[in-house]
């Protein structure tokens with residue numbers, strides 16, 4: 001069977017270039033006679049792999065010198081509690097834009113006070129609430145957002161006001177999809193399994209000065225950013241193969257794509273093609289506020305549950321995998337991460353047109 005176009009929300013499609021390179025290096029990495037999976041994390045070979053992955057990510061994202069880059073485990077979900085454990089002294093201001101901020105709110109509340117600054121739950125999270133500086137608590141330590149909401153297909157196009165506060169953002173489903181100014185943030189985290197590689201490694205980028213906030217005597221070692229930073233992300237055995245794959249994805253972004261400026265242009269092109277078609281179609285709709293539409297996750301419905309199910313089934317037969325929407329939204333969702341080529345989106349649109357004609 002040939003490869004399909006995989007529109008999964010994560011774990012998601014990977015660049016074929018990366019898969020082929022990993023396959024070629026699988027049994028004998030650079031002549032060392034073993035796979036990266038079999039290497040000691042203390043070996044010179046693996047040290048080079050993790051250093052190069054970190055350096056490539058720093059170059060790609062233009063990460064300033066006063067930021068630390070960590071490769072951790074536990075997914076985005078562990079960050080929902082690691083962030084407050086390490087940074088929260090008084091209170092957190094969280095903007096609720098869906099399931100992933102709800103979970104962060106729930107975890108934060110186990111440790112302290114949360115101010116839910118605003119929420120778009122009233123409209124099933126189809127927009128990004130706009131807030132003002134006055135809406136923030138006087139005594140909060142940080143403003144927390146989920147920048148791209150994987151389930152609903154919404155995206156912050158600019159950060160909310162956060163004067164005098166730290167800015168914390170979950171970039172799980174949009175990291176490296178566009179250029180960002182890292183110094184606008186104090187802490188960024190992202191599970192790798194959408195835009196950066198396989199599941200199993202979580203990237204945390206944080207200002208070095210934040211490492212000194214928490215009382216290290218009270219913090220469990222594995223949950224301390226400082227412990228991981230001091231040990232170069234090797235306090236314990238890191239997810240070695242996943243880190244290697246992140247390094248290959250970064251190499252692909254640098255050498256094959258030509259950096260995040262090019263990646264951003266490709267992603268905007270793909271998203272525009274799909275939204276333009278959906279907006280022009282009589283069958284499909286995307287309910288997200290236009291200014292808040294995600295470049296990565298594009299949910300759409302036909303308005304008829306049976307027809308949605310038929311779409312998903314026929315798409316699968318046509319080599320379009322994992323196009324079913326999240327159960328809380330229904331319909332379909334096309335996740336068009338970095339690794340989804342323009343041709344994949346063209347193929348999807350052609351299929352959608354044909355389905356529309358046949359089911360008008």
Ligand code: PMP
Nearest residue numbers: 075076077100150170172173191
């Ligand atoms: N944040 C966002 C935006 C996500 O999409 C997800 C997972 N899809 C998570 C956090 C949770 O990540 P994990 O499953 O890696 O814990």
